[in-house]
Amino acid sequence: MRANQAEFKVATMCRVLEVSTSGYYAWLNREPSARAKANERLTEQIHTAHDFSRGTYGAPRMYEELKDRGVKVGHNRVARLMKAAELRGVCRRKGWRTTVRDERARPAPDLVERAFSASVPDQLWVADVTYVPTWTGFFFLAIVLDVFSRRIVGWAMATHLRTELVLDALEMALSQRRPDEVIHHSDQGSQYTSIAFGKRCRYSGVQPSMGSVGDCYDNAMAESFFATLECELIDRVTMRNPTEGMREVFSFIEGWYNPHRRHSSLGYLSPMEYERRYHEGLDISSLLDINASHQSPHPPTNPGSD
Secondary structure (H helix, E strand, O other), rough: OOHHHOOOOOHHHHHHHHHOOHHHHHHHOOOHHHHHHHHHHHHHHHHHHHHHHOOOOOOHHHHHHHHHHOOOOOOHHHHHHHHHOOOOOOOOOOOOOOOOOOOOOOOOOOOOOOOOOOOOOEEEEEEEEEEEEOOOOOEEEEEEEEEEOOOOEEEEEEEOHHHHHHHHHHHHHHHHOOOOOOEEOOOEEEEEEHHHHHHHHHHHHHHHEEEEOOHHHHHHHHHHHHHHHHHHOOOOOOOHHHHHHHHHHHHHHHHHHHHOEEEHHOOOEEHHOOOOOOHHHOOOOOHHHHHHHHOOOOOOOOOOOO
């Protein structure tokens, strides 16, 4: 009625809706209830947390974010208030494939066989390459991801797909983590089957592993990160050229994904927080159970719902 009183008389609307005019004015001037005031404060906190997440969190991650901020609230209430405020999480779309296989190269054996799980850091890494479009062309991103924590431990960007791209990502991972006989799993792209890449792995004690040809599930964890990158950054941010795009991707990985982005498979912790708890000797056994339960070779039916 209040929204339409400029067009219709209040008395007329009250008669049509079968309510008393005095009752309407009493409601209009009544103080908001304690519940309404609490919902208003909570909605403000949700807006703040949603902005912090770069507009990506849905109700499950929003609930965990508010809980860590000391806000006591139920999951259903968070979902209801987000719907009322028209706040939504982002949904993933199918990722890209950039694999070009060299028929002359001999691939490494598959040491993983879709068992994408790790009980300690730097036990198993997965690696892949994707492309990022901009207004004036595209560039390529190579990543190395630690299966234990989903942390991107190595990355490199360039406007070419030569072997140096994946070597730079591997070098970054090696210099940051200094692993002991880590397994490096990738597809059979020509960059990973190259002589230069194989030599670097042997020199560093890295065990190369490669999945079967044409099977996206053999590197689903890396593809999952690329899907996250696409829906949470590429689809939502204007990138005018590769230089600007590389800055945005750097900010996403090091400023958001690694330190803050919550993962359902990590008990809704970020990769760096998950590793911090492990290194400090905190009990993460329950989180490891959650982690293991999510290590399916098949993607969830609605991966963007949270």
